[in-house]
Amino acid sequence: MTTNKTHKNVPDFRLSPTVDKVGVEERVARFQTRSIKNEAKMQGLKMVLNMIDLTTLEGKDTPGKVRQLCYKGQHLHDLHPGLPTVAAICVYPSMVAEAKKAVGDSGVKIASVSTAFPSGQAPMSIKITDTLYAVEHGADEIDMVISRGKFLAGDYNFVFDEIAAIKEACGKARLKVILETGELASLDQVRRASDIAMYAGADFIKTSTGKIQPAATMQVTYTMLCAIKDFYRTTGVKVGMKPAGGISNSKLALHNLVMVKETLGNDWLNNNWFRFGASSLANDVLMQIMKQETGHYQSADYFSID
Amino acid sequence: MERLEILKTYKIYIGGQFPRTESGRYYTPFDKKGQPLANVCLSSRKDLRNAVVAARKAFGSWSERSAFNRSQICYRIAEMLEGRRDQFIAELVKQGSTTTKAAQEVNLAIDRIVYYAGWCDKFTQVFSAVNPVASSHFNFSTYEPTGVVGILAPQDSSLIGLVSVIMPVIAGGNTCVVLASEQLPLCAVTFAEVLNSSDLPGGVVNILTGKETELVDQFGSHMDINAVIYAGGNTDHATALEAGAVVNVKRIVVYTHNFADATQENPYFITDVQELKTTWHPIEHVGGATSSY
Numbered sequence A: 001m002t003t004n005k006t007h008k009n010v011p012d013f014r015l016s017p018t019v020d021k022v023g024v025e026e027r028v029a030r031f032q033t034r035s036i037k038n039e040a041k042m043q044g045l046k047m048v049l050n051m052i053d054l055t056t057l058e059g060k061d062t063p064g065k066v067r068q069l070c071y072k073g074q075h076l077h078d079l080h081p082g083l084p085t086v087a088a089i090c091v092y093p094s095m096v097a098e099a100k101k102a103v104g105d106s107g108v109k110i111a112s113v114s115t116a117f118p119s120g121q122a123p124m125s126i127k128i129t130d131t132l133y134a135v136e137h138g139a140d141e142i143d144m145v146i147s148r149g150k151f152l153a154g155d156y157n158f159v160f161d162e163i164a165a166i167k168e169a170c171g172k173a174r175l176k177v178i179l180e181t182g183e184l185a186s187l188d189q190v191r192r193a194s195d196i197a198m199y200a201g202a203d204f205i206k207t208s209t210g211k212i213q214p215a216a217t218m219q220v221t222y223t224m225l226c227a228i229k230d231f232y233r234t235t236g237v238k239v240g241m242k243p244a245g246g247i248s249n250s251k252l253a254l255h256n257l258v259m260v261k262e263t264l265g266n267d268w269l270n271n272n273w274f275r276f277g278a279s280s281l282a283n284d285v286l287m288q289i290m291k292q293e294t295g296h297y298q299s300a301d302y303f304s305i306d
Numbered sequence B: 001m002e003r004l005e006i007l008k009t010y011k012i013y014i015g016g017q018f019p020r021t022e023s024g025r026y027y028t029p030f031d032k033k034g035q036p037l038a039n040v041c042l043s044s045r046k047d048l049r050n051a052v053v054a055a056r057k058a059f060g061s062w063s064e065r066s067a068f069n070r071s072q073i074c075y076r077i078a079e080m081l082e083g084r085r086d087q088f089i090a091e092l093v094k095q096g097s098t099t100t101k102a103a104q105e106v107n108l109a110i111d112r113i114v115y116y117a118g119w120c121d122k123f124t125q126v127f128s129a130v131n132p133v134a135s136s137h138f139n140f141s142t143y144e145p146t147g148v149v150g151i152l153a154p155q156d157s158s159l160i161g162l163v164s165v166i167m168p169v170i171a172g173g174n175t176c177v178v179l180a181s182e183q184l185p186l187c188a189v190t191f192a193e194v195l196n197s198s199d200l201p202g203g204v205v206n207i208l209t210g211k212e213t214e215l216v217d218q219f220g221s222h223m224d225i226n227a228v229i230y231a232g233g234n235t236d237h238a239t240a241l242e243a244g245a246v247v248n249v250k251r252i253v254v255y256t257h258n259f260a261d262a263t264q265e266n267p268y269f270i271t272d273v274q275e276l277k278t279t280w281h282p283i284e285h286v287g288g289a290t291s292s293y
Helices: A021-031 A038-050 A063-074 A093-103 A124-136 A148-152 A156-170 A187-200 A218-235 A250-263 A281-294 B045-064 B067-083 B085-094 B099-119 B123-127 B160-171 B186-197 B212-221 B235-245
Strands: A052-055 A088-091 A109-114 A141-145 A174-178 A204-206 A240-242 A276-278 B129-131 B137-145 B148-152 B175-179 B205-208 B227-230 B251-254 B274-282
Touching (some): A038 A052, A052 A281, A124 A141, A156 A174, A156 A187, B067 B160, B067 B186, B085 B099, B160 B175, B212 B235
Parallel strands (some): A052 A088, A109 A141, A174 A204, B227 B251
Antiparallel strands (some): B129 B137, B137 B274
């Protein structure tokens, strides 16, 4: 698995390609017309489960809630043996130690949000401390937010330097950079922010915090996938993608997989390079899997509480 | 120049919206003279699934409303139906009824809605109990709604049968997914418009049109349907429902009543889809006081 680094030769981000919004919408509509049935659907659904970053990012999170979530991530639906685990559990830095203990050596990773998530409105020193704290307590992945205010004000160097500094603080932890596309206003801006993040060293680019609407629309995800493709062509470095927020049902998740396959290819169709940030998606996917298995439509009453 | 009549598209009713069936299929019921009545949605399993999702979503707030408020809303349905009497009479005549009989049927439907509206905040008093127990407990039993109820409406009636099976279910705080009569579906769709223009929240009643043979198995085995009322009059279908119901031990209630009869209304139709919950509440033992509880 190659990792990204902060690049020395960077393009002028003011010249990032512009995005044809109408074209993106038409292309995205096409992805939603693919018919996925039976075996392919089952395989897709299991793949989705294995790509989920099961997330709890609430002020009311407790160690108990985090332990429960970690258990769920490893035992999605024990009535049906042979299901994969989720990819990672995503929590606040204060919960990392608890989560790390709870997942043990199951292979489920711990992702921690960082840099004064979700607003990112804090001094640099605090953001670095925040990140170091999470890494020291065992976070395998760091989900940082960019300074959208600086970005929108045109201070691209600030945004770049900040990401680079956090990348350094991450050490071996993989860095996901949250663009919070719901605040970026246009696909052109999404594309530019993606480019900045990747050249600054992002291992993943991620759409949203989940706190702002709209979150991971397919249009935004597609724009970011195209940025990843261009970056890969230019530098030879693979960057992962994580749509987060608003993907709460299986159908939408499968549409996303189709989009990844047709944009970046099979190499990206695993949880090293593609993730779903979600809290309620897992149960819907499980219900779909059980529907395929039993032939009966399912009820949330028989699945664990999110 | 002769005016071209604008014909109504008969669509289904899910979550307070009027979508077409996702399957894109339709069928054409005929009147007794063999004339086509309309092109009607032939609902699929996915429509049923979507309707159940809508009903489940609506259940929480509908069941938690005060019974009095449910009563007001049910009464409002009657008001709206009253305002559309002529439309329903015309539709019943189109489906083979005489004008007199049609008027009777609509009147009875309105009155029956008012009847169940009245029961909303009364049946729990009548049927609940404080139970005598031989320990220091306050022990009481009261009714709670079952949840999402599937309803396969009577096949031989377009309006009164439909109203008679829907009203007791929602009066008791349940939400429902209804499959209308296959050959007499017109009033069901128009009744959905009545529901939509009353204060009934979207999703409390969802109405599909289509074939019982296609959907009966899914009604029976759907894990998120908590009870099914079968009034379709086909014993094979009733048996199929019972067989499907084993997966989540849902309640199956079979009606063979003639709902056109004005006497076929009583609060037991409400309690058919209620769960009797008993609570043991510890209390101080009142020193052998001559109290039975």
